[in-house]
Amino acid sequence: MASIDLGEMLDKAWADKGLPEILAAPVSALKGVSDRDGELLDEAFGVRTVADLADLKYVRWAQALAALETPAK
Incomplete structure (x- = not known):
């Protein structure tokens, strides 16, 4: 199984969190998704x-x- 670099997907504040916490996080925890993007979603x-x-x-x-x-493949 390939490893996943959470630091590439998540804002720095979320990169060291566990999966349950990440899944419950606001979408703005994803790198590149702003709070406003989250509001629009x-x-x-x-x-x-x-x-x-x-x-x-x-x-x-x-x-x-x-x-x-x-x-x-």
Whole structure:
């Protein structure tokens, strides 16, 4: 299994947290997602946490479509 560098995905304040805490964190814990972005995601889709974003059907649909384009190795 490949290792994941949480420091590349998360703001510095969240990089040393455990997975349950990260999943319950606001989406602004993700590197590059501002507090305002989080507010807009909440308004548009009811997304408040990292787990909410991961479970958003539109995200899953987009990932599935992208996977169809990627050739199997």
